[in-house]
Amino acid sequence: MIAKGPTIRRPKVVASSERLGLDGRGVRRMQALAQKYDRGPLMLRTPGRPMAMILHPDDVHEVLEGSPEPFATAETLKVHALKHFQPKGALISHGAERSPRRRLNEQALELGAPVHHLGARFTQVVEEETEALLAEVRGRGGVLAYEAFLDAWFRVVRRVVLGDSARDDTALTELTQKLRGDGNWAFLKPVDKGGRAELLDQMQAALDRAEPGSLAAVMSQLAPAPDSEPAQQIPQWLFAFDPAGMAAFRGLALLTTHPEHLDTTELRTPDDQQDPAPTRPRLRAAVLESLRLWPTTPMILRETTTDVAFDRGVMPAGTSVLIFAPFFHRDDRHLDFAHRFAPELWDRPRTRADWPLVPFSAGPGLCPGRDLVLMLTSSFLAAILRRATLSLDSHRLDPASLPSLLNHFGLRFRLG
Ligand code: HEM
Structure with missing residues (x-):
């Protein structure tokens, strides 16, 4: 998992992991540990600092509901990874500093609203960029590969986050990718302070420009509380839209190989639906399934701020707590849907029960960013599938047993 790149994926390692089935082996190893150690949590003797692995579903809820106290989101390894591009981001902030930063993110991204109030504008951006992408792909022989898809997706992202003037600012995306590459090395690589300052200056400039119809404009109008550090929150948005692109591209693979799950009424143009920003629940469920089957944040990390009592003993303060999502998403000892596409899982909100x-x-x-991600990715999928019939050329997916990893870099679709 770490070799694949926690903050930005390394294509060669992802390809080898897919070939060798390493992700499936990881899940089987976790199953063996759960067999042996029962409920856990399992304390590991890792060099430098104690680490615990969560083995029981109840403890996943316990730890996530217990954030940020006693399970801080600002876990040490994560802090070292993210400090390369946003040392004051919400995720790696703690205590009094965390609350205003978290709140600012929730407000600007409109967590809890299925459609952002700028949804109609964002849908229009998606439609324009999809039109351009498919024209380009058709002009080049009709094969859609990840590189072209991601370029178009990042054009959408830059317009949505920073404004139309950033549409072609590929240098900015390259700078974020460079700093994320440094983040993969966490504390093993010194921070590129010049690069980081340049990135944060550009974020501040976008807030100052406040281009109408952009998230930067929404954020700049929020009258942020002291200490909320608006410019330091935006790098994570740019960074996290990259996994959203992966999830959407894999979602396309799921839908082309499970056409019976495609509800064509969700593909209608926003005008046809007389709704400028439709919700498209089936397409959202496809993206959620893509993320369940192949989580883009496979390791959720927390750090105990005090000693925490579990049934089986006390977890000391300062322990890094690892929730390995693929284990819980693909545990075929308990889940009959573990390795198949099951969009019905997302028909209702999932709860602690x-x-x-x-x-x-x-x-x-x-x-x-959850609701915004689902809105944008489902709009992007609708815009593509309305304009083209796709077949998956690169992979043969068995619906009864989907692979433990789908290398998004290697996916190729033929446009009909
Ligand atoms: C497929 C796309 C995405 C997935 C799967 C995803 C998943 C996650 C996960 C699992 C976390 C918790 C990480 C942890 O606790 O260590 C997280 C946090 C966060 N995400 Fe996303 N994310 C996605 C896209 C986005 C986007 C596009 C944005 C912004 C526009 C965003 C903003 C954030 C922020 C600000 C946090 C930190 C929250 C906090 O500190 O409480 N994410 N995301």
């Missing part, structure tokens, strides 16, 4: 499926985390640390 349910088995933990946590692609966006849960509890007070739930991803504040």
Whole structure:
């Protein structure tokens, strides 16, 4: 997992993991540990600092609901990874500093609203960029590969987050990718302070420009509380839209190989639906399934701020707590849907009483971008599938037993 790149994926390692089935082996190893150690949590003797692995579904809920006290989101390894591009981001802030930063993210991204108030504008951006993407792909032989898809997706992201003037600012995306690459090395690589300052200056400039129809404009109008550090929250948005692209592209693979799950009424243009920003629940469920089957945040980390009592003993303060999401999403000892596409799982909100499926985390640390991500990715899928019939050329997916990893870099679709 770590070799694949926690903050930005390394294509060669992802390809080898897919070939060798390493993700499936990881889940089987976790099953063996749960067999041996029962409920856990399992304390590991890791060099430097204690670490615990969560083995029981109830403890997943316990830890996530208990954030940020006593289970802080600002876990030490994560702090070292994210400090390369946003040392004051909500996720790695704690105590009095965390609350205003978290609140600012929730407000600007509109967590809890299925459609952001700028939804109509964002849908229009998606439609324009999809039109351009498919024209380009058709002009080049009709094969859609990840590179072209991601370029178009990042054009959408830059327009949505920073404004139309950033549409072609690929240098900014390269800078974020460079700093995320440094983040993969956490404390093993010194922070590129010049690069980081340049990134944060550009974020501040976007807030100052406040282009109408952008998230930067929404954020700049929120009258942020002292200490909320608006410019330091935006790098995570740019960074986290990258996994959203992965999830959408894999979602396309799921839908092309499970056409019976495609509800064509969700593909109608926003005008046809007489709704400028439709919700598209089936397409959202496809993205959620893509994230359940192949989580883009496979390791959710917390750190205990005090000693915490579990049934089987006390977990000391300062322990890094690991929730390995693929284990809970693909545990075929308990889940009959473990390895198949099961969009019905998302027909209703999942609660603490349910088995933990946590692609966006849960509890007070739930991803504040969740609703926006689902809105944008489902719009993007609708815009593509309305304009083209796709067939998956690169992979043969067995619906009864989907692979433990789907290398998004290697996916190729032929446009009909
Ligand atoms: C497929 C796309 C995404 C997935 C699967 C995802 C998942 C997650 C997860 C699992 C966490 C918790 C991480 C942890 O506790 O260590 C998280 C946190 C966060 N995400 Fe997302 N995310 C996605 C996209 C986005 C986007 C596009 C944004 C912003 C526009 C965003 C903003 C955030 C923020 C600000 C946090 C920190 C929350 C906090 O500190 O409480 N995410 N996300």
